[in-house]
Amino acid sequence: MSRALAIAVAISTVTFCFMACETRTPTSPENNLVAAPSSDSSVVGGAPPAAKHSASHSHNTAALSADANQQIAQLRRLLAPFHNFDKAVEFGYSVPVPGPGVCISDPVRGGMGYHYTLVNEDLVTDGVVNIFEPEFIVYSPMPNGRVRLSAVDYFVPYNTWPHAEPPSLLGVPFQREDAFQAYVLHIWAFWHNPAGIFENYNPDVPQCPQ
Numbered sequence: 001m002s003r004a005l006a007i008a009v010a011i012s013t014v015t016f017c018f019m020a021c022e023t024r025t026p027t028s029p030e031n032n033l034v035a036a037p038s039s040d041s042s043v044v045g046g047a048p049p050a051a052k053h054s055a056s057h058s059h060n061t062a063a064l065s066a067d068a069n070q071q072i073a074q075l076r077r078l079l080a081p082f083h084n085f086d087k088a089v090e091f092g093y094s095v096p097v098p099g100p101g102v103c104i105s106d107p108v109r110g111g112m113g114y115h116y117t118l119v120n121e122d123l124v125t126d127g128v129v130n131i132f133e134p135e136f137i138v139y140s141p142m143p144n145g146r147v148r149l150s151a152v153d154y155f156v157p158y159n160t161w162p163h164a165e166p167p168s169l170l171g172v173p174f175q176r177e178d179a180f181q182a183y184v185l186h187i188w189a190f191w192h193n194p195a196g197i198f199e200n201y202n203p204d205v206p207q208c209p210q
Contacts, residue, residue: 068170071131072197075152076189082137083149083190092118093137103141103208110195111205112186113140115153127160129167131187140191140205150191150205156183172198 064072081087088094093116096102104112115136117124123135134152141147156167156174158181166174166183174183177200186193186200193202 064170071170072187072189075131075187078132079137079149079152079189085139085149088116088137088149092120094119097124097136105205105208106201107207109201110203111140111207112201113138113150113205113208114147124155125157125160127156129154129156129169131169134187138186140202141207141209143206145209148191150202151186151188151193153200154185154187155180157181158183175200 082091082093095117097115097117101114103114106112115138117136123133131154135155136153137149138151138153139147140150154167154169154174161167161183166176167185168174169185172185174185177184184200185198186202188197188199188202191202191205193199193204195201195203
């Protein structure tokens with residue numbers, strides 16, 4: 001059993017914004033939403049104009065095996081405590097990446113959110129993919145200024161993956177995201193994604209606040 005899985009059982013994831021993003025750091029839970037104060041906001045802007053991304057593949061769970069669907073269900077159960085942001089911090093997902101208040105969205109592809117990684121373990125550059133050890137926990141912005149737990153982000157930098165084929169998880173290949181210089185795959189475990197549960201952006205998620 002992985003360290004992340006064991007601890008999760010015991011207790012029950014750059015603005016490369018394509019528009020300016022404002023600091024909204026989660027601090028406390030309320031009805032499965034997390035308060036997002038607006039004090040002392042830092043503003044970070046724009047991905048390089050030449051940055052490219054792969055086309056959407058509209059992945060969904062319909063074609064997944066029973067085992068894959070079971071693993072996603074288990075992931076949801078294990079991460080359910082993280083609806084309370086304090087539990088995510090307690091577990092170790094307390095480091096905002098690439099920095100405090102940085103939110104990711106794309107005006108064409110959709111929203112994403114704020115990414116948090118582990119404070120005491122480097123999952124980002126280890127070149128390993130483990131469904132129960134996501135590189136990032138994702139909290140997405142809400143129209144009311146709060147955020148909510150929405151997805152996990154599996155992230156493999158190009159320079160840590162020496163293989164010709166991209167990494168894959170549950171039989172689904174990661175997408176190239178040149179803006180981040182990484183292979184990336186999300187699982188939208190807590191917010192329905194009409195583009196597909198494994199797409200990196202979600203058209204139903206609001207754009208980053210300005």
